[in-house]
Amino acid sequence: MKILIVEDEIELQKVVQQSLEKEKYLVEFANNYASALDKIIGFDYDCILLDINLPDGSGMDLLREIKKLHKQDAVIIVSAKDSVDDKVEGLNLGADDYLAKPFHLAELHARINSAIRRNNQHGEKYIIFKNVKINPEDRNVFVNDVLINLNRKEYDMLYYFMIRPGKTLQKTTLAESIWGDHIEDADSFDFIYSQIKNLRKKLKQSNAEIDFQAVYGIGYKLV
Amino acid sequence: MRISLKYYTLKYLIIALLGVIAIWSGIFYAFILDEVNDNIDDGLKDQKIQIIRQAFIDESVLNTTEFGLNQFRITQVDSIQYQPLNKFENKMFFMEYDGENEPYRILTTGFIDKDGGFRKLEIRTSTVEEDDFGINLLIALFVLYVFIIVGIFFINKIVLDRAWSPFYDILKRMNQYQFGNKRTLVENNQKIMEFYELQNEIQTLVERNEHTFLTQKNFIENASHELQTPLAISLSKIDFLLENEDLDNKTQKQFIEIKSSLKRMKSLNKSLLMLSKIDNNQFDEKVLVNWNVVFKTVLQDFEDILSYKDINVSVDEKAQFETNANLYLIEILISNLLRNAIKYIGNEKKIVVIISENAFQISNSGNHIALNPNYIFNRFYKSGADETSTGLGLSIVQSIVKQHPDLQIQYHFSKNFHQFKVVSSNS
Numbered sequence: 001m002k003i004l005i006v007e008d009e010i011e012l013q014k015v016v017q018q019s020l021e022k023e024k025y026l027v028e029f030a031n032n033y034a035s036a037l038d039k040i041i042g043f044d045y046d047c048i049l050l051d052i053n054l055p056d057g058s059g060m061d062l063l064r065e066i067k068k069l070h071k072q073d074a075v076i077i078v079s080a081k082d083s084v085d086d087k088v089e090g091l092n093l094g095a096d097d098y099l100a101k102p103f104h105l106a107e108l109h110a111r112i113n114s115a116i117r118r119n120n121q122h123g124e125k126y127i128i129f130k131n132v133k134i135n136p137e138d139r140n141v142f143v144n145d146v147l148i149n150l151n152r153k154e155y156d157m158l159y160y161f162m163i164r165p166g167k168t169l170q171k172t173t174l175a176e177s178i179w180g181d182h183i184e185d186a187d188s189f190d191f192i193y194s195q196i197k198n199l200r201k202k203l204k205q206s207n208a209e210i211d212f213q214a215v216y217g218i219g220y221k222l223v
Numbered sequence: 224m225r226i227s228l229k230y231y232t233l234k235y236l237i238i239a240l241l242g243v244i245a246i247w248s249g250i251f252y253a254f255i256l257d258e259v260n261d262n263i264d265d266g267l268k269d270q271k272i273q274i275i276r277q278a279f280i281d282e283s284v285l286n287t288t289e290f291g292l293n294q295f296r297i298t299q300v301d302s303i304q305y306q307p308l309n310k311f312e313n314k315m316f317f318m319e320y321d322g323e324n325e326p327y328r329i330l331t332t333g334f335i336d337k338d339g340g341f342r343k344l345e346i347r348t349s350t351v352e353e354d355d356f357g358i359n360l361l362i363a364l365f366v367l368y369v370f371i372i373v374g375i376f377f378i379n380k381i382v383l384d385r386a387w388s389p390f391y392d393i394l395k396r397m398n399q400y401q402f403g404n405k406r407t408l409v410e411n412n413q414k415i416m417e418f419y420e421l422q423n424e425i426q427t428l429v430e431r432n433e434h435t436f437l438t439q440k441n442f443i444e445n446a447s448h449e450l451q452t453p454l455a456i457s458l459s460k461i462d463f464l465l466e467n468e469d470l471d472n473k474t475q476k477q478f479i480e481i482k483s484s485l486k487r488m489k490s491l492n493k494s495l496l497m498l499s500k501i502d503n504n505q506f507d508e509k510v511l512v513n514w515n516v517v518f519k520t521v522l523q524d525f526e527d528i529l530s531y532k533d534i535n536v537s538v539d540e541k542a543q544f545e546t547n548a549n550l551y552l553i554e555i556l557i558s559n560l561l562r563n564a565i566k567y568i569g570n571e572k573k574i575v576v577i578i579s580e581n582a583f584q585i586s587n588s589g590n591h592i593a594l595n596p597n598y599i600f601n602r603f604y605k606s607g608a609d610e611t612s613t614g615l616g617l618s619i620v621q622s623i624v625k626q627h628p629d630l631q632i633q634y635h636f637s638k639n640f641h642q643f644k645v646v647s648s649n650s
Contacts, residue, residue: 009452015459019466080451083500084551102455102489105462153527167466172483180524191531217476218465 001116004045005029006036006062007078008055012101016049019105020112023164033057040066045073046116049108050095052079052086060086063093074119076111078103104173106160113163129165129222130209134158143206153178154199161212161222170219196220229383236375240368248364256357260328264311267330267346270295271309274344275334285336290316295346300333305341307333316347326350389418393425400429402436440499447496454489458482487613494615497555498602501622506549514544514553514583518576521558525565534565534572542580546647548627556623559616560585560643566612567641575640581649586642593636600632 003020007013008031017027028045030036033056040048040062048066052059063075077090080101087098096115099108117124117136127134133142139155141148150158156178160169171192179191196212203210212220226234274295278284290296310331315324327347334342411426413419461482465475500506522529522536529536564574564587571588578584598604600621603614620643624632629649635642 009456011456012452012459015456015463019459019463022466080448080455083505101451102458105459105466170462170465170479170482172479172486173462176486179527191528194531195527215475216472218472218479 001046002026002028002044003112004036004039004043004048004073006031006049006054006059007051008032008053009051016105016108019109023109025112031055033062036062037065040071040073041069044071046119047074047076047112049112050075050077052077052081052090060089060093063090063095067094072119074112074115076115104170104177106164106167106169106173107177110160110163110177114159127159127162129162132162132203132208132210134162143203143208146206148202148206150199150202153195154202157195157199161220165210165222168215168219168221172219174219192219228387229380232383233376233379236379237372240371240375244364244368244371248361251364252357252360255360259356263328263348263350264330267311267328267348268309270346271330271332271344274346278334278342279337282337285342290345290347294348295344298343298345300341300343302341304343305333305335306331306343313350314347318349326354386415389413389415390421393418393422397425402433440503443495444499444503447492447499450488450492454485454492458485458489461485491613491615494613494619498615498619498622501552501619501626504626506552506626509547509549511545512548512550512553514546514557515540515578517550517553518557518578518583521554521561524558525561528565532565532568532572534568534574536574536576538576538578540578542578544578544580544583544647546627546629546649548630552623552626556620556645557583559620563587563616563620563643564641569639571639582644582646584642584644586640589636589639589641591639594634594641596634599634 001024003025005013005016005020005027007016007029010031013029013031017029020027028039028043030039031054033054036054050059050062054062059077059079063077066073066075075095076097076099077086077095078099078101079086079090090098096119097111099111114136125135125137127136131144133145134140135142136159139152141150141155141158157174160174160177171189174192200212210222213223214220274284274297278297285297287293288296288298312329312331314327314329316327317323318325326349328350330344330346332344334344336342411419411422413422461478464470465478465482470478518538522538561574564585567587567589568574569588569590573588575586576584577586600617602618604617605612605614621632624630624645629647631646631648633642633644633646635644
């Protein structure tokens with residue numbers, strides 16, 4: 001899996017690169033419009049992380065170029081602006097997702113994962129861990145190939161865990177990524193705990209081999 | 224008490240005129256009266272000559288010893304009492320006509336008759352009419368005074384109205400003026416120099432203020448913007464560190480604490496950015512918004528947290544509440560109000576939403592303490608030391624309301640319920 005990071009902030013680009021490389025992605029980067037365009041024309045990527053504000057141009061223009069070249073690369077816009085207009089414009093231009101700075105790395109992974117999956121018809125269709133299988137396309141979850149019933153939020157939560165099993169997910173990240181800003185920090189621990197408890201109960205009932213392990217004071221990981 | 228400029232000048236004019244007219248009429252009255260008395264005296268002197276002449280021709284005249292038809296009397300006196308000089312005096316005589324004493328002017332003099340006898344002559348004439356004349360004069364002066372005052376009042380009003388009309392025009396425009404909208408102050412074409420300068424000064428002042436305000440607003444927006452990237456870097460680096468499985472739990476927890484502080488900064492920053500975007504009119508696209516629908520959408524986002532917190536939400540839709548507004552802003556407004564209600568929910572755990580034809584009202588049970596409506600919408604105002612609050616949620620609500628001139632927000636506290644009500648004046 002090849003990913004291109006178009007980002008002019010070297011520090012941010014470095015940390016994103018490190019984190020993605022840990023997930024076995026092949027990462028390349030460009031820190032201005034010209035070199036980004038060079039790379040986009042010259043190579044194919046599975047996913048492009050595109051910053052809107054570049055020193056010598058706009059990410060929106062790059063997006064237009066990508067679409068003009070009929071490239072199949074999945075594009076996630078990363079912007080410090082967090083404005084509705086940008087979001088709408090970007091998605092209309094054919095971006096796959098929009099992520100506002102600052103973001104959680106866990107959320108970035110989830111977005112990249114689903115963007116690549118949606119985009120890649122020939123790739124792996126399912127996310128599988130132990131005897132649990134997720135089909136992100138129609139949001140179905142199977143345990144031992146038996147469909148189980150999860151509500152929207154429960155599915156989202158499981159998806160976050162499934163794409164990176166064994167990695168600790170912080171409860172604040174979970175709360176923010178799935179429930180938005182509605183939950184205050186003070187509430188998130190108990191709230192996530194009760195949500196995890198429900199999900200765990202459903203998984204147990206269908207004899208799933210996966211379980212959530214609490215990491216004291218931080219969050220949970222899927223084992 | 225404030226009085227209008229018109230009446231202010233009139234007040235002094237009336238007092239000054241009263242004084243001037245009083246003094247003038249006093250002098251005028253004295254002159255006229257003197258002239259009248261002079262006339263009467265001349266008449267009496269003329270009568271004296273005629274009577275004396277008559278007395279020489281017709282001796283029977285000398286026998287007129289009482290005032291009767293002739294209004295004179297002649298008495299015989301000795302040489303000691305004889306007084307040939309004219310002496311005038313005012314005296315009261317009984318008048319049968321109205322049964323009272325009335326004022327008379329009397330001329331006392333003396334003459335020597337044909338036979339060499341000393342005579343004293345007294346001639347009188349009634350001055351009742353002259354008294355009436357004085358009263359009439361006073362009335363006439365008063366009428367004149369009133370006429371002058373009324374005249375001055377109207378002239379004053381017309382002239383001042385005309386002369387000051389540019390001033391009232393400037394006042395009106397200042398009234399209509401809204402911050403950030405310079406259109407109400409059009410180009411300066413005042414003909415009167417003072418008003419020209421006044422408008423010039425006002426325009427300069429307005430422009431300077433707007434410029435300062437704009438710079439400040441831009442500063443907040445830029446500062447918030449610029450903070451996003453370092454925040455993103457810090458948060459991502461901590462995330463990355465936390466993914467390192469070798470870290471012991473204690474260190475991890477400390478990183479989590481750093482992260483939660485950074486997250487607070489992030490949400491503060493986000494709210495500030497939101498506020499300045501709203502104030503900069505970046506959400507001016509308006510459509511017909513149905514609050515009932517928006518509220519239900521927003522409520523869905525909160526369902527999990529509401530059921531987790533065991534909060535009872537009752538919704539009473541009396542009618543469809545529709546206004547012309549920016550959809551995104553109304554979503555934020557409702558979601559901020561709902562979040563506020565959840566955050567400050569009391570032990571009763573109840574939220575009541577009432578949507579009527581022209582109002583959206585959300586109330587939540589509280590802790591028996593009313594909030595101060597003068598402060599709750601202020602930026603960074605927090606009731607108590609709340610660590611998780613940015614203190615910006617309700618100011619965003621207010622900024623949104625201010626973006627929609629037909630909307631108003633009210634806060635009430637009654638029966639232990641905090642009540643926030645958005646009212647539309649247009650339906």
